Every structure is written in structure tokens, then in C-alpha cells.
Amino acid sequence: MSFTATKFAPSPLPLSSTTPRSNDKPLSFSFDHSKANPSSSSFLGSTRKLLRFRAPAKPRSSSPVAAVLLQQTSNLLITKEEGLELYEDMILGRFFEDKCAEMYYRGKMFGFVHLYNGQEAVSTGFIKLLKKEDYVVSTYRDHVHALSKGVSSRAVMSELFGKATGCCRGQGGSMHMFSKEHNMLGGFAFIGEGIPVATGAAFSSKYRREVLNQADADQVTLAFFGDGTCNNGQFYECLNMAALWKLPIVFVVENNLWAIGMSHLRATSDPQIWKKGPAFGMPGVHVDGMDVLKVREVAKEAIGRARRGEGPTLVECETYRFRGHSLADPDELRDPAEKEYYAARDPITALKQYLAENNLASEQELKAIEKKIDEILDDAVEFADNSPLPPRSQLLENVFADPKGFGIGPDGKYRCEDPKFTEGTAQV
Amino acid sequence: MWGVIRQKTQSIRPAFSAIRHFSSAAKEITVREALNTALDEEMSADPKVFLMGEEVGEYQGAYKISKGLLDKYGPDRVLDTPITEAGFAGIGVGAAYYGLRPVVEFMTFNFSMQAIDHIINSAAKSNYMSAGQISVPIVFRGPNGAAAGVGAQHSQCYASWYASCPGLKVLTPYSSEDARGLLKAAIRDPDPVVFLENELLYGESFPVSAEVLDSSFCLPIGKAKIEREGKDVTITAYSKMVGFALKAAEILAKEGISAEVINLRSIRPLDRSTINTSVRKTNRLVTVEEGFPQHGVGAEICTSVIEESFGYLDAPVERIAGADVPMPYAANLERMAVPQIEDIVRAAKRACHRSVPLVAAA
Ligand SMILES: Cc1ncc(C[n+]2csc(CCOP(=O)(O)OP(=O)(O)O)c2C)c(N)n1
Ligand SMILES: [Mg+2]
Numbered sequence A: 001m002s003f004t005a006t007k008f009a010p011s012p013l014p015l016s017s018t019t020p021r022s023n024d025k026p027l028s029f030s031f032d033h034s035k036a037n038p039s040s041s042s043f044l045g046s047t048r049k050l051l052r053f054r055a056p057a058k059p060r061s062s063s064p065v066a067a068v069l070l071q072q073t074s075n076l077l078i079t080k081e082e083g084l085e086l087y088e089d090m091i092l093g094r095f096f097e098d099k100c101a102e103m104y105y106r107g108k109m110f111g112f113v114h115l116y117n118g119q120e121a122v123s124t125g126f127i128k129l130l131k132k133e134d135y136v137v138s139t140y141r142d143h144v145h146a147l148s149k150g151v152s153s154r155a156v157m158s159e160l161f162g163k164a165t166g167c168c169r170g171q172g173g174s175m176h177m178f179s180k181e182h183n184m185l186g187g188f189a190f191i192g193e194g195i196p197v198a199t200g201a202a203f204s205s206k207y208r209r210e211v212l213n214q215a216d217a218d219q220v221t222l223a224f225f226g227d228g229t230c231n232n233g234q235f236y237e238c239l240n241m242a243a244l245w246k247l248p249i250v251f252v253v254e255n256n257l258w259a260i261g262m263s264h265l266r267a268t269s270d271p272q273i274w275k276k277g278p279a280f281g282m283p284g285v286h287v288d289g290m291d292v293l294k295v296r297e298v299a300k301e302a303i304g305r306a307r308r309g310e311g312p313t314l315v316e317c318e319t320y321r322f323r324g325h326s327l328a329d330p331d332e333l334r335d336p337a338e339k340e341y342y343a344a345r346d347p348i349t350a351l352k353q354y355l356a357e358n359n360l361a362s363e364q365e366l367k368a369i370e371k372k373i374d375e376i377l378d379d380a381v382e383f384a385d386n387s388p389l390p391p392r393s394q395l396l397e398n399v400f401a402d403p404k405g406f407g408i409g410p411d412g413k414y415r416c417e418d419p420k421f422t423e424g425t426a427q428v
Numbered sequence B: 001m002w003g004v005i006r007q008k009t010q011s012i013r014p015a016f017s018a019i020r021h022f023s024s025a026a027k028e029i030t031v032r033e034a035l036n037t038a039l040d041e042e043m044s045a046d047p048k049v050f051l052m053g054e055e056v057g058e059y060q061g062a063y064k065i066s067k068g069l070l071d072k073y074g075p076d077r078v079l080d081t082p083i084t085e086a087g088f089a090g091i092g093v094g095a096a097y098y099g100l101r102p103v104v105e106f107m108t109f110n111f112s113m114q115a116i117d118h119i120i121n122s123a124a125k126s127n128y129m130s131a132g133q134i135s136v137p138i139v140f141r142g143p144n145g146a147a148a149g150v151g152a153q154h155s156q157c158y159a160s161w162y163a164s165c166p167g168l169k170v171l172t173p174y175s176s177e178d179a180r181g182l183l184k185a186a187i188r189d190p191d192p193v194v195f196l197e198n199e200l201l202y203g204e205s206f207p208v209s210a211e212v213l214d215s216s217f218c219l220p221i222g223k224a225k226i227e228r229e230g231k232d233v234t235i236t237a238y239s240k241m242v243g244f245a246l247k248a249a250e251i252l253a254k255e256g257i258s259a260e261v262i263n264l265r266s267i268r269p270l271d272r273s274t275i276n277t278s279v280r281k282t283n284r285l286v287t288v289e290e291g292f293p294q295h296g297v298g299a300e301i302c303t304s305v306i307e308e309s310f311g312y313l314d315a316p317v318e319r320i321a322g323a324d325v326p327m328p329y330a331a332n333l334e335r336m337a338v339p340q341i342e343d344i345v346r347a348a349k350r351a352c353h354r355s356v357p358l359v360a361a362a
Helices: A045-050 A080-105 A120-127 A143-148 A153-160 A194-210 A233-244 A273-279 A292-307 A336-343 A347-357 A363-386 A419-423 B013-022 B031-045 B069-073 B085-097 B109-124 B159-163 B176-188 B240-254 B272-282 B297-312 B331-337 B341-361
Strands: A135-138 A184-187 A221-226 A249-255 A284-288 A313-318 B027-030 B049-053 B078-080 B101-105 B139-143 B169-171 B193-197 B205-208 B225-228 B233-237 B259-263 B266-268 B285-288 B318-320
Touching (some): A080 A143, A080 A292, A120 A143, A120 A221, A135 A143, A233 A273, A292 A347, B027 B031, B049 B069, B049 B085, B085 B101, B159 B193, B225 B240, B240 B259, B240 B341, B285 B341
Parallel strands (some): A221 A249, A284 A313
Antiparallel strands (some): B027 B205
């Protein structure tokens, strides 16, 4: 499969209900259309993958569209170095999650573990364009966002093992990856919760620039969340405020069509999420989230817009998760044909093919990357395994910014050394 | 509706009816079956009862409590909602205003945080604000309390939060009998009920009598149950902690301490009378809860005993609660943050031994 916008892998599913969107008139949309070739558009909106479900009676082609029309690939979309960097990051994401599954079944990690397999093009396509100062806010499906942002495999793996060397010293866990150093502002486990926090991070950049006169405060915030989350009020509240205040944020929807066992079509009156952007006065963009190069093109525009102070963008990435919702999900409701359809569009295979077809990387170079990642992950597991458990003193240390007076008593002793404290009777 | 792909599911009813018809000897059912059959029977008895929440239909419930109900009652009465707790909790309240009897499932009670405005403001206060013109017969239910390995946001007990609000009834079943009897009571009750289940108990089996399995079975709201009689120390607990208290009582019995275990069943109204009667008999009290210690259920029980039975106490009240921290993820820290059976045993011994010299002196 090639990365030109004109080709779509043929669908194994009946195409009866889709309407090509090329007739739609783009609305006030600030992305650069000059290079776009409208006749090459095969943008199909979100309807495409929903084909196998009885589609809602409403036609989905009526409103104005802000679709991304990619340039024909007469010029290559990336350099060799970029290509290899993207490949490495996607392989890291994929292999890391496979390792997590293995470790979970071996009892090394526990609770809810939500894996990202299949969605790598979104994390890589967006986050690899960021500077270290930029912010990322994620959900419970956050391991790979943290990795793309630069948090080390060791720190994430150790966190998952519940060890003191984890990025949150074992206190956060799978759903709560934070790293101040990398401006990874968290894994938020509740639906919608991360969106206002991300909007607040974007607010702080603007405030620092405009109120505190910090000229270099041009950080961009990316908020990642799923299709199911777009039915939650916090999403709409923040679209409004972000547009109202022209905040430097990109709302990145990873539409993988399912929210646990709830199909997107059954949950949403209008399944085209990108449309909600224009409704709030910001561009809404739909992009093939299985194609890292397309994602990257869209991300470049949206991040640039935010950085230039032109305001927020809503991007809907059409993607798919290759595993169940979490490792505890029996995943019985998704149709095998649907899974196959997306498996055939594996974003890593697609990038590999693009790199090969355009002579950007040899098979050996890619193999070498895979080998390198394998080694990094073996090292991460060994590191996590050999790391110490968090000491008892950690339990009370971080409840407040200053542990004195709470975690540490006036006598300088850790209050948790008081044998009664796990009985809730210790004074804290 | 909307061309749902219905999963083939077996109803769990046959197993249940078999139990009912073939024997009156004690049978065992799981808490999950108890909740499922209670819902099923109340839905079948009253067409105004409907179930609404995330994944309650096609997925059969995130914890399979609603298994088979979509097949039986259809998508108009078993509604899969989008992920919008504030929205569907409020919709439930509005539906209850005009005579329907919604059962709103929160996938876990943690997520009720996004709906708390409607639970407190719309559900709990309407009867009072409208001077009794509008009652709100709604049930908010789902798993509550410490889960395992899921970190700070997914592992928390809301009993004392909701129990501090006038206008709400707060129930905390422990066994299968509790689950069946209290859920039926909650659905039939004219007021809003917060029904706090426990994920870690769903799969546990408990013996139940033929009476409990009868479709007319119902437990009174506001009445505690003495799970085990004793004379030396009273231990109050609710939900999963009842099991811990019973295990602690067994250990204590081996050491010659006879503990009386009270399963609170209802946090609001609180059965002050059962608690105080017991304390007047044993003269010692240990309260057990999973929630945070400050301003908790134990604090309320302690106040009630100080107010009504102060003169009967032979030892200070001991309070066992979760540690005063958000739940850590690491398994070793997590274990330290929730009450353990040993903690209860130690506290009970402390309460008893402290009084020994006094008794000797008397
Ligand atoms: C407020 C709230 N309600 C319910 C849940 C339970 N829950 C966890 S993930 C999820 C589905 C989310 O789907 P989506 O937003 O599409 O993200 P995806 O998991 O597909 O990445 C639900 C309902 C939650 N975490 N928070
Ligand atoms: Mg989704």
C-alpha cells in the first residue's frame, strides 16, 4: 500500500453507504490547499470502517468539510533520517506493548493494562514533531505516548512492574504515566478528564507569553483521547474555551471505532468527529491514522498553527486497536472481518513498504532497528526486574508537596514507621 | 435499535429456578448471580424499571452483572449509553421524576464523580426542595471500593462521601443474601439509593436459603445484620470488610476473644440501635472500613456510640481504615494502604487487653 492520498486498500466490506467527500466544499480552513489536488481526494470520512454495521439512516455528506488533501508524492514526504526515526519509534511502541502483554501474563504487572497496538502512527506521527518543552496529555492507554515523548523504556517498564525506579516510582502505574522532565503530563484514567488538563497546559503557555512576557513560551500541547471520549461533555467544553481563547493546543482523537464494547456508531449521533471543530470555530481534520506520513503532514500544520498563536485544531485520526480494550477484555464483539480489514492496513507494514519503495531504507537497516529495539526492551525488563520495590516510606511522602508535617512528623521520622498507620489510626 | 448485533448469551435464570424448585436445603449462589436475579425479577415485575449505563447491554455489563438482560428485555429497557456519566445520571433523575424507576449502573463508582452533581443536587435534594411533590425513585449502582492494581483513580470507597448527604440512602451489600435483598429494596424504594457493590466479591459464593431465593424476598433499608454473635468486642464492617472481620473473629476466637461482627448493610440510614445494643453488651468497639479514615464511616459510628453508650465503653474505640493516601499502584504499597485481617485482629486485642487491668481492678 502506498502513502499517496489517492489509494485506499480495497475494502473487503460492502461500500454501499459511503459517500465520497470530494463534492464537499471546504469551509474556512487554514491549512494550505494550494498544493492539494482535489480530484485526487478519496477522503471518505469516518463512515468507511463502519460499513459492516447497518449505517444510520442519515446521509453523512451534507456539511462542509475540512479534509486534508495531501500533495501527490512527486516529492518524497520524508528524508531517510526522518523515515528511520519514525520507523524506530513505531517499532518501539509495538514491541514495547507486546512485551507488556508477555509480562502481564507472567504476573509482572497487574490491574488494567491497555495496549496501543495498531495506533502507533498517531503517537509517532504527532509526538515526534514536538520539542521537549511541548506538552502531551494522554489517557489510560498511555505507555506509547510516554515513549514517543522520550520517557525511557526502562522508566516506563519499571513503573509497570511497580518498582521504585519507575517514572513515578511505582506510585502511578499503567494508567498514570507522568514525567515532568519530558513534559508528559499524565495518563488520565477517567474519560474526558485529560482534555481540560491539557487545555490548561495550553492556557499556561499563552499566559506565560502574554502576561508574564516570556517570549519563548511557545509550547504546544497535544491532548490524545478516543472516539468514545468525544461523547463526554468535557470535550465540548474545552473545544469552546480553546477556540474562544485561541489556545495553542491540538485535540487528537484516536478514533479506533470502539469504546470497549461500544461501537462508535451506536454511541454518537454524528460519527464524524472532525466536524465538531468547525462547529466551535476551529479547523476539523480527518486523517488516515494508519498512515504515519499522512498523520505527520496534518500534525505539522496543526502544531505549526498552535505555535504561531493561531489557535487550536481538532484532528480525527481513523485508526484501530489490534488487541482487546485491555488485557482483561475478551474482545468478543468486534467483527473478525473488521479486524482483518484493519490488520491489512498495519501502519508499520505500510511505512516499511514506503521506505522500501522509495529506496529510503534497506531491509538490513530496518532489521537493525528491530534488533536494537529488542535489545532495549530486554534491557528494560531486566532493569525493571532487578529494581527494588518502593520502600514503605514512599507511601506517605507525596501526598503534599512538602512531606514534612504529613509524611514526616515533627520529630523528623516517617509517620508510616508508626505501626498503627496502616490501621488508619495513626495521626497524619 | 440501530441494528445492534446481539450477542448470543445464555440466560442465567434456569440455574436459579432449578435451585428454587428442587430443594430447600441451603444452596450457594454468587454475588453476581444474586444481583443479576434481583435485577431480572424486579424488571419482570415492574415495566417501569429499566437499566441504563455503559456496556450494560451488548457487552453484558463490564462485570457481567446484567448478563442476559438485553436479550430478555430488549434495548428499550437495557440501554447502552455513551460515556457521559453526568448526562445519563441526570437523564435517569429526570425519568424518575415522572414515575419511571431507573437503575443507573456506573461501570465503577469512581466514575460517579463525573455525575455527582446529579446524584447530590438533582436526586438527593428534589424531594425536599419540592416540598415532597417530586420524589426520585432511582438506584445508582456499581462496584465501589479498593480494587487491585489499578492505582489511585480507580480504587476508592465512596460510602462516607454519599452517606454524608441528606436525601440519599446508601447500601453496601456483602453476601449474596444482602445483594438480592438490598437491591430489590433499593429498586422498590421511593427515594434515591446509592448501591455500592464490590468487584472483588462478585465471584464469591454464599449459601442462601429458599426464602432468599424467593422473588418476593426483600431486606429492610437501614437495618444492620449481626453476622456473628460475641461478647467481648463489637466489630462493625461493611461490604468486603465484613468478610475480613469474620476471618478476624475466627482468629480471635482461637485466642479466647469472642467478637461480635456487625454487617452494617446500610450506611445511611445507619442502624445506630443495633450498633449501640451490641456495644452495651461487649463494651468495646472496633470499626472497619476501606475508605479514608478522616470523616469516615468509623468516625460517625464512634460518635453515635459516644453519644448513646459512652458509659458502657471499657476501652477507646479503635478505627481501622485505609491509609490516608491516594491508592498507590505498586503491589507492596497497595497492600499497606488497605486494611488487612491482621490489623483488625491487633486492634481488637488492643481494645480487649487494655481493659483487662480495669476489669481486674473492679
Ligand atoms: C468517566 C469514565 N467512565 C467510564 C470509564 C471506563 N472506560 C474506560 S476506557 C472506556 C472506553 C473509552 O473509549 P475511547 O474513548 O474510544 O478510547 P479507547 O479505549 O478506544 O482508546 C471506558 C468506558 C472511565 N475510564 N471513565
Ligand atoms: Mg475508541
